[in-house]
Amino acid sequence: MDDESRLATVDVAVPGGQSADLILPPYTARQVQEFLASVNAFDRLQARGVGVSNRLLIHGPPGTGKTTIARRVAEELQLPLVTTRSDTLVSSLLGQTSKNIREVFDYASQAPCVLFLDEFDALAKDRADTHEIGELQRVVIALLQNMDALSASTVLVAATNHPQLLDPAVWRRFPHKIQTELPGLAERQQLWLTRIGDLQLSVKDASRLAAGSEGLSPAAIESAAFDVARDAILSGSDTIDLVRAFRRLARFVRYEEFDLFNDEANEIRFLRGWAPDVFTMRALASTFETSTRRVGMILAGANGDRAESDPLDALHPAGASA
Known part of the structure; x- marks a missing residue:
């Protein structure tokens, strides 16, 4: 909960009995299945000494299925979907946004879940952007630190409509990336x-x-x-x-x-x-x-x-x- 607004910073959805209805181009659908296969094989891959990070970055135009993919991932894995609320996660109080990020990651670490960082560019903007103030640059640092501290087995999904705004260091922390496009x-x-x-x-x-x-x-x-x-x-x-x-x-x-x-x-x-x-x-x-x-x-x-x-x-x- 954000201390300033007293509003929740995440929404939690428990998976139902059916997967989210998802219609994607074949290539994109295969990428989703490859990510799910990697998550399901986490223990087997780790036992063979293969470093695996269950992190997926989805980027593309608005309305092209990014949120639906996150729901599908949670449904297929039968895990709760913990979705961040950017309107309350980002605070006007100095240091509060970083505190909110830390609390969200702590919450997601308590039990298996899919942590979905929607509107990801609100948190992960390029620190080289001269138009950003120091506080927002510190938010990126806090985000990267919490991502690094997150267990590799925790499923992390992020989505953005503006991939060009993301900090380069953020891209390196997502081994799986899917670009959604307008449907054929x-x-x-x-x-x-x-x-x-x-x-x-x-x-x-x-x-x-x-x-x-x-x-x-x-x-x-x-x-x-x-x-x-x-x-x-x-x-x-x-x-x-x-x-x-x-x-x-x-x-x-x-x-x-x-x-x-x-x-x-x-x-x-x-x-x-x-x-x-x-x-x-x-x-x-x-x-x-x-x-x-x-x-x-x-x-x-x-x-x-x-x-x-x-x-x-x-x-x-x-x-x-x-």
């Missing part, structure tokens, strides 16, 4: 198929959603999938509709451009340009409860040309409401 097409498709609960989603539509999710992290895809599933349930459907799903997904793909979704005309123009094979003229008319004629006029206003036509329009009277 196969991983994105699997995320869509597994994150919509018991709703029906065809493999073909999941593949299309995976293609539209390029550049999103697993966490963002999960949030989008939950949003799509919620929309389907509230609309009374047990099946994911591709057009409705893509409209929800668009808000995650272009989340920083909220103005796109505050105006109907802007949204129609964006959706048509983003995924024209999904948002046909008739699909847009149905989605926005208007006519293909009006959709065409909106699109024409966007590019200065005459209204676009869609092959399906020939089957319906011009201006008919979808």
Whole structure:
């Protein structure tokens, strides 16, 4: 507990009966399994005179599965997961952060566990950084000393979104390192198929959603999938509709451009340009409860040309409401 805030500096989670749901690229998944194999073989390796340190550093963009990997490690090893809280671990009082670090390591040494140092760069910044004050440099020294004093058999996992900020001495203390990356097409498709609960989603539509999710992290895809599933349930459907799903997904793909979704005309123009094979003229008319004629006029206003036509329009009277 931090003396200043009187708040806990760690959260403790006891492993359940099932491993955390983890979808990773094959290469990354193999690295996780190699680390687990090394931990499980600790006694055997030590008996053969092979120095082993059960320490893993995970680095990569936000939302790419670093915390989920730490949970998986704890689940597979059937050990409690002790996660540090950076918001309370780092104190404004002189010397308090170093004291908190020492107490956390002492706590983790009392019984077998996985000690997870999340937001690791908050503690392990490069001491050569001239912008850091002396107190923060002393924190790094305290961290390194406590890591060195920690039993080699204790499982230590650290994660950071900013590996370039870490002190070089920190890197040397982690024999196992995993870089997480944005998911590939196969991983994105699997995320869509597994994150919509018991709703029906065809493999073909999941593949299309995976293609539209390029550049999103697993966490963002999960949030989008939950949003799509919620929309389907509230609309009374047990099946994911591709057009409705893509409209929800668009808000995650272009989340920083909220103005796109505050105006109907802007949204129609964006959706048509983003995924024209999904948002046909008739699909847009149905989605926005208007006519293909009006959709065409909106699109024409966007590019200065005459209204676009869609092959399906020939089957319906011009201006008919979808």
